[in-house]
Amino acid sequence: MNTQDQVIAILAEQAMVAPADVTPDSTLEGLGIDSMGAVEVIFAIEETFDIAVPFNANTPSEAGFDISKVSSIVAGVERLRAEQG
Amino acid sequence: MKRVVITGAGTVNALGLSVPETLAAMREGVCGIRPLAFRDVERLSIRIGAQVQGFDADARYTRGELALYDPFTQFTLSAAREAIAQSGLTFAGDLADRAGVVLGTAGGGISTGDDSYRAVYAEGKNRVHPFVVPKLMNSAAASHVSMTWNLRGPSFTVSTACASSNHAMGQAFSMIRSGMAPVMITGGAESMLCFGGVKAWEGLRVMSADACRPFSANRNGMVQGEGAGVFVFEDYDYAKARGAEILCEVVGFAMTSDASDIVMPSQDGAARAMRGALADAGIDREDVGYINAHGTGTAANDRVECAAVTEVFGDHAKDLLISSTKSMHGHIIGGTGAVELLACIMALRDGVVAPTIGYEAPDPDCALDVVPNVARDARPEVALSNAFAFGGMNAVLALRRA
Structure with missing residues (x-):
C-alpha cells in the first residue's frame, strides 16, 4: 500500500466506511470525523508511519500539519x- | 425530610451479569472465585479472584464507545441500564435537570493506566492512546451515566477506598432526603483485576492465595473481585405518585472516621458508624434482623467487626443474622457496598439471607450467627450494610422492608 492508501485505510476505519468511499478530496468533516476522532486519526498515523505529528487541538491551523482533507x-x-526518516 | 426508596437495581459481577442471576447465585451459595486469567498472571503470587465471566464488551458497546470505556465504566453502564429499565424512569424536562449520578470507585480506570504504563515503560513505546485521560479518570463512569441517560443535575464520584460506594449511596440518600434531587443514580464499580492492580495488593500481604473464608477460624485473607452495582434512589412521594415498584426503603446512613491508622480497623469507628445509622433512621437495635458485613476474610477485620457488632447490639447480637457475601463475589473494593446492597434487598424483599460460604471452623472471636455456607429463610424488618475502609473511613446504610 502506498501512503495515500494507508491514510485512506485509517480514515475509513475511523469513519466506519468502505475505503472506496474515501477519496483524496474527502474531508474529515465530510466523513463525520469529529475533533475526538481527529485525535485518534493522528494517533493511528503516528503508529502506522512511525512519525511524530506536530498537532495541537487548540491551534489546529498553526500545526504545520493540515488534517482538513485526505490529500493534505x-x-x-x-x-x-x-x-524524520 | 423526604423518604427515600430504591426503585431499580442493576449489577455486573462474578456471580452474574444481572440482578436475578446474582441473587440466584447468592441463594445457592455459588462461589465466583476462580483462577485469574489475564496477561502476566504467571508473575503474580496471588492468582485467584472473582472475575466477571461472559461479559462480551464488543457486543454491548461500539468500537468508539470502547475507546472511551475502561472496564469499570463498561460494568457501570450495563448495571445502570438494568437499574434504570427496572425503575421505568425516563429523564426529560425538569426531572432531567434535577436528577444526577453519584458513584463510588477506589481506583477508577486501573487497567487503562496499567496498559499505558506497560506500553511506555516495558515496551518502550513513546505514545499511548489519546483517550487515556478521559478513560481512566475516577469520574468517567459517572460522566458516561449522566451522558447516556440525560441526567443534568448534580453528578460526582466519591473515593473512600473500600467504602466508596457506601459513601456514594449515602450522599444520594442525603440529597434526595433534603430535596436537592428527586432521583439519583448511585452505587459504584471497581475493576482492579489486572497485573498491576493485583501486584500492588500483593505487597500488603493481606490476600489469600486459596479462598475467602470470612469469620472462619482458618481464614487467611481477602480475595479481590470486580464489577458494579447501580441503583435508582428516588423520593418516596415521587415513586408513589407514578406507581413505581419499591424494592426497599433507605432509612438511615452514618459515616465515621477512625482517625487512627491507614490500614488497621477500629472497633470504635465501626461501632459508632452502626450506632449512627440506627440513630439517623430512628430505629431500635432490636429491629435489625440482618447485617451485610464488611467481612473481608482478613484476621483483623472480621474480629474487629464482630466485636463492634457485639458492642452495638448487646444481647441482640446473638439473635440477628450477619453474613459476608464477599466469600462469593470477592471484595469489589470501591464497588463492593453496592453489590452487597443486593443481598440486603434480597433479605428484605424476598426473605432470603445470603450465606457466608467457605466457612469451615468457628472462631471464638466471631461467635455470631454468620449464616454459614447455606442461605437462610428469614423476614428481617431492617438490614444494615457495613463498609469499613482502609484509612478508617466507615459508612453504614440502614434499609427497611418496603
Whole structure:
C-alpha cells in the first residue's frame, strides 16, 4: 500500500466506511470525523508511519500539519517521513 | 425530610451479569472465585479472584464507545441500564435537570493506566492512546451515566477506598432526603483485576492465595473481585405518585472516621458508624434482623467487626443474622457496598439471607450467627450494610422492608 492508501485505510476505519468511499478530496468533516476522532486519526498515523505529528487541538491551523482533507494529510505524512526518516 | 426508596437495581459481577442471576447465585451459595486469567498472571503470587465471566464488551458497546470505556465504566453502564429499565424512569424536562449520578470507585480506570504504563515503560513505546485521560479518570463512569441517560443535575464520584460506594449511596440518600434531587443514580464499580492492580495488593500481604473464608477460624485473607452495582434512589412521594415498584426503603446512613491508622480497623469507628445509622433512621437495635458485613476474610477485620457488632447490639447480637457475601463475589473494593446492597434487598424483599460460604471452623472471636455456607429463610424488618475502609473511613446504610 502506498501512503495515500494507508491514510485512506485509517480514515475509513475511523469513519466506519468502505475505503472506496474515501477519496483524496474527502474531508474529515465530510466523513463525520469529529475533533475526538481527529485525535485518534493522528494517533493511528503516528503508529502506522512511525512519525511524530506536530498537532495541537487548540491551534489546529498553526500545526504545520493540515488534517482538513485526505490529500493534505498524505502530503504532510510524506514530508514528515522525509524529515524524520 | 423526604423518604427515600430504591426503585431499580442493576449489577455486573462474578456471580452474574444481572440482578436475578446474582441473587440466584447468592441463594445457592455459588462461589465466583476462580483462577485469574489475564496477561502476566504467571508473575503474580496471588492468582485467584472473582472475575466477571461472559461479559462480551464488543457486543454491548461500539468500537468508539470502547475507546472511551475502561472496564469499570463498561460494568457501570450495563448495571445502570438494568437499574434504570427496572425503575421505568425516563429523564426529560425538569426531572432531567434535577436528577444526577453519584458513584463510588477506589481506583477508577486501573487497567487503562496499567496498559499505558506497560506500553511506555516495558515496551518502550513513546505514545499511548489519546483517550487515556478521559478513560481512566475516577469520574468517567459517572460522566458516561449522566451522558447516556440525560441526567443534568448534580453528578460526582466519591473515593473512600473500600467504602466508596457506601459513601456514594449515602450522599444520594442525603440529597434526595433534603430535596436537592428527586432521583439519583448511585452505587459504584471497581475493576482492579489486572497485573498491576493485583501486584500492588500483593505487597500488603493481606490476600489469600486459596479462598475467602470470612469469620472462619482458618481464614487467611481477602480475595479481590470486580464489577458494579447501580441503583435508582428516588423520593418516596415521587415513586408513589407514578406507581413505581419499591424494592426497599433507605432509612438511615452514618459515616465515621477512625482517625487512627491507614490500614488497621477500629472497633470504635465501626461501632459508632452502626450506632449512627440506627440513630439517623430512628430505629431500635432490636429491629435489625440482618447485617451485610464488611467481612473481608482478613484476621483483623472480621474480629474487629464482630466485636463492634457485639458492642452495638448487646444481647441482640446473638439473635440477628450477619453474613459476608464477599466469600462469593470477592471484595469489589470501591464497588463492593453496592453489590452487597443486593443481598440486603434480597433479605428484605424476598426473605432470603445470603450465606457466608467457605466457612469451615468457628472462631471464638466471631461467635455470631454468620449464616454459614447455606442461605437462610428469614423476614428481617431492617438490614444494615457495613463498609469499613482502609484509612478508617466507615459508612453504614440502614434499609427497611418496603
